[in-house]
Amino acid sequence: MDIFSPADVLVLKVAFGASVAYGVQKLISHTSQKPVVEPLIPPRSKTSNLTSNILATPSRNIKTELKRTRKSCMIFYGSQTGTAEKLASIFAKEALFRFGVEGLVADLDNFDYDDLLSLSEENVLVFLLATYGEGDPTDNSISFDRYCANLRSKTDLQAHNLHYASFGLGNSSYQFYNEMIKRVDSTLSGAGAHRIGSAGLGDDADGSLEDDFLTWKDETLPQLANHLGFTEQERAPIVNLVISETKSSSSIPLFLGEPNAAHRKGKLRGPWTNSNPLPARISESREVFQNSPRKCLHVAFDISDSTMTYETGDHLGVSPENSNREVERFLRIFGLFEKKDSIFNIGSEDPTVKLPLPAYTTYDAATRYYLDICAPISRYILGSLVSYCSDEVTKAELLRLSKDNVAFEKEVKNLCLNLAQFLEGFGSSTLWNSVPISLLFEMIGKLQPRYYSISSSSLQSRKCISITAVVETQKNDEWSHEFKGVATNYLLAQHFQIRGPNALEPTHLLSGPRFRNTAMSSLIHVRRSKFRLPKMNSVPIIMIGPGTGIAPFRAFVQERAWQNSAHPAGRTILFYGCRRRNEDFLYEEEWRQLETSFKPGTFSMHVAFSRQDPTKKVYVQHLLNQQAEELRELILRQNACVYVCGDAQRMAKDVFTAMAQIIGEDNAFDGDSQAYLKTLKKNKRWLEDVW
Known part of the structure; x- marks a missing residue:
């Protein structure tokens, strides 16, 4: 064939x-x-019903666009990394293939919502929405989230003809698990709309997101098709492209x-975004693990000749x-x-x-x-x-x-x-x-940028952005297979190329499209973050970040030190965890130098070495208990801000539990310590940058 x-x-x-x-x-x-x-691994023992020739200009009005494209269903996605968009396409394709239901896959940001509640029952809206960070909407869902918030403030809504289906993409390691889709579902049902099927919740914490989606899809599609008057029948496979x-x-x-x-x-020319990244020259690339089989890179990008700006705490997207x-x-x-x-x-x-x-x-x-x-x-x-x-x-x-x-x-x-x-x-x-x-x-999905916490201060290093990244490599002993992370191994290839053409056999092309990448650059853009230092340098801060979770705290401490002469810094405590002092203690010498920039007793660093003593594993939460008295004083009586960066599934939860116990043991505290910490999160005094 x-x-x-x-x-x-x-x-x-x-x-x-x-x-x-x-x-x-x-x-x-x-x-x-x-x-x-x-x-x-060893050996194991023509499309149909496609609308065409639609030439009219797309409209931001939902009703108009459904009519223009002759679709009966609009499938909205709210996506930060492309996953929700991909699942929306799968849903649309299977709706057409199995039932003949023609759906329009739509970016939420491309529409207004004034007519949403007045849609007829002959149409169905499907929402596949990811939750980003601590219950936040994705960038392309922000306007829709505001629209829903406005709806919740009204009491006279009549949306009895609106029918919708909903699926959320989230991670149960986060406190506000699938918060975005929950808010949308509550808003629409509260306005009188009718949900088709169950509200699906996809969980990426245990890797079951795809299975959760497939289960929800198989349950929801027949009900959606039945509502629109379609029945399942065998059709030719659908290929749109x-x-x-x-x-x-x-x-x-x-x-x-x-x-x-x-x-x-x-x-x-800028602005520099995901779709328009800046080709930035790598000004520095060095390994920051000492005697380890693993590799960790400190990579700095020169942005001096561009209009790119960033703030301390932001993320850097690298297109590999x-x-x-x-x-x-x-x-x-x-x-x-x-x-x-x-x-x-x-x-x-x-x-x-x-x-x-x-x-x-x-x-x-x-x-x-x-x-x-x-x-x-x-x-x-x-x-x-x-x-x-x-x-x-x-x-x-x-x-x-x-x-x-x-x-x-x-x-x-x-x-x-x-x-x-x-x-x-x-x-x-x-x-x-x-x-x-x-x-x-x-x-196959689009190759997306990978995001890293920026490890440099925007005040101290305006024209240079740095990241700290462990080169992702996992071995499968059963098949002698080595999984390699796409972006970090791309950065590693650039690192060796910078060291010299004979440093290692080339693994990537690196010369770029049309061989223009002669200065060894990467395509980058900045993604704004809410992981911010207090506006006042005098506010005490507590930072907790094992492994490369220390990256944004390098930037935080640099910034506090930079401001210290004009605006004296408040108490600054860093809890850090790694395996061994002589193996993966990141930026050890820098911390000693930074300490001299503060008044004595202002900055202190506590390090947990989990593999130093083979008989006893020590993690950051253990160090928190050792400093419990000062932590209670800073949080309860001096309004300190707490920052956590690193693993969401285990570390962040353990830190939260340990800190709740510490707060609960304060003699003057009377209440639910976990509820208190959740209030700190709500008031932006407890901030997390976790994955």
């Missing part, structure tokens, strides 16, 4: 010059011809990894690229390696579907810069591949794993394999050549 079916082909009538073709082809050729090493290959030409806007048209043209090894593996598995530099055009038969790639690019650029080919596999993807597998044994295996959650977790998820790595285990090099590339590109 050919990779491109007739339904996947668009007819292009463009004249191509031979000389231009040669030049562009030379420019776009990246990948080595050397084959990927042996497989990581259409891909056609073409030849190189100066007349087409060819993207080779650039994030937008301005980057492609070399005309860069996939490694040579994984790009080649993916291309070979799906029969694309020999044509990796071929140019293709991507479009959609449904103009309301958002394209995951620029209109013109190459297979190499798509898999290197634009698609998250190293993402964990989902049961949904495995189930989608079943129809295109010609081997009956393999087909049965894919079907089993896509249906059996327990087997999937044991045999797929726990191995930490990406899609191409997993499919290698089925042997045949041509087994997956019949999978439509349009389907693959539709299922």
